[in-house]
Amino acid sequence: MSYARPAHKRILLKLSGEALMGDDAFGINRATIVRMVQEVAEVVNMGVQVAVVIGGGNIFRGVAGGSVGMDRATADYMGMLATVMNSLALADAMDKQGLVARVMSAIAIEQVVEPYVRPKALQYLEEGKVVVFAAGTGNPFFTTDTAAALRGAEIGAELVLKATKVDGVYTADPKTNPDATRYVSLSFDEAIAKNLGIMDATAFALCRDQKLPIKVFSILKNGAFKRVVMGEDEGTLVHA
Numbered sequence: 098m099s100y101a102r103p104a105h106k107r108i109l110l111k112l113s114g115e116a117l118m119g120d121d122a123f124g125i126n127r128a129t130i131v132r133m134v135q136e137v138a139e140v141v142n143m144g145v146q147v148a149v150v151i152g153g154g155n156i157f158r159g160v161a162g163g164s165v166g167m168d169r170a171t172a173d174y175m176g177m178l179a180t181v182m183n184s185l186a187l188a189d190a191m192d193k194q195g196l197v198a199r200v201m202s203a204i205a206i207e208q209v210v211e212p213y214v215r216p217k218a219l220q221y222l223e224e225g226k227v228v229v230f231a232a233g234t235g236n237p238f239f240t241t242d243t244a245a246a247l248r249g250a251e252i253g254a255e256l257v258l259k260a261t262k263v264d265g266v267y268t269a270d271p272k273t274n275p276d277a278t279r280y281v282s283l284s285f286d287e288a289i290a291k292n293l294g295i296m297d298a299t300a301f302a303l304c305r306d307q308k309l310p311i312k313v314f315s316i317l318k319n320g321a322f323k324r325v326v327m328g329e330d331e332g333t334l335v336h337a
């Protein structure tokens with residue numbers, strides 16, 4: 098009898114803030130976060146090293162603040178603080194699930210969480226702890242998708258897994274185009290040239306330059322995360 102083995106040793110999971118909302122209008126939905134953490138635990142228990150970048154869109158989006166006349170950089174710092182709140186909620190849920198999670202922030206907020214120090218993050222991952230990267234890249238005018246690409250490259254992740262509400266990259270935004278069809282795989286150049294709105298161009302460009310593939314999959318589909326980690330046919334692969 099043969100046992101299936103994970104296709105990846107170290108991965109970076111990008112969860113959008115909205116993924117934590119579940120069916121709520123904003124904030125963090127407890128049942129949703131618990132379900133997600135259970136899926137992460139399954140993968141960690143198979144020996145896969147998992148780092149997470151979490152967004153903040155469920156609490157605050159810098160662009161929205163900027164659009165109503167607020168200074169964009171200030172609004173972005175609020176957005177980054179929102180990701181810290183989500184990180185704390187996620188790490189708490191992970192601890193309750195028996196995982197050991199460590200939050201590391203890109204902005205100094207040391208009474209709350211430890212700062213991001215790359216060698217320390219690598220050490221935690223080697224020890225089987227889940228590292229949650231908070232505060233995005235620490236810079237305004239960026240997104241947590243770019244933070245996912247950056248941290249993914251820094252920790253030598255083999256794959257960035259982008260969890261979304263859609264089950265892959267489509268020829269157009271499936272929310273507004275019911276005729277859009279899903280790609281099984283596509284290149285970074287194609288994704289950038291066609292301006293496929295699933296991730297921002299900065300994130301795509303960074304992954305392209307570092308030859309770090311991205312798998313886009315649905316967070317709403319039970320077991321999809323594990324299937325991606327096992328290398329099964331799920332979602333869309335964006336590759337160099």
Ligand SMILES: Nc1ncnc2c1ncn2[C@@H]1O[C@H](COP(=O)(O)OP(=O)(O)O)[C@@H](O)[C@H]1O
Binds near residue numbers: 115263
């Ligand atoms: N070509 C495309 N293929 C798939 N999704 C797309 C595409 N263009 C835009 N989208 C949208 O991008 C979103 C990406 O999901 P997600 O990252 O969770 O959202 P956000 O970053 O806005 O929080 C999807 O909800 C989808 O509607």
Ligand SMILES: O=c1ccn([C@@H]2O[C@H](COP(=O)(O)OP(=O)(O)O)[C@@H](O)[C@H]2O)c(=O)[nH]1
Binds near residue numbers: 112114154155172244
């Ligand atoms: O490196 C970063 C990452 C995030 N943000 C701010 O934090 C908000 C929340 O992040 P994001 O929109 O990426 O979250 P998600 O869509 O994944 O929930 C963004 O709108 C930005 O305002 C930022 O300024 N720099």
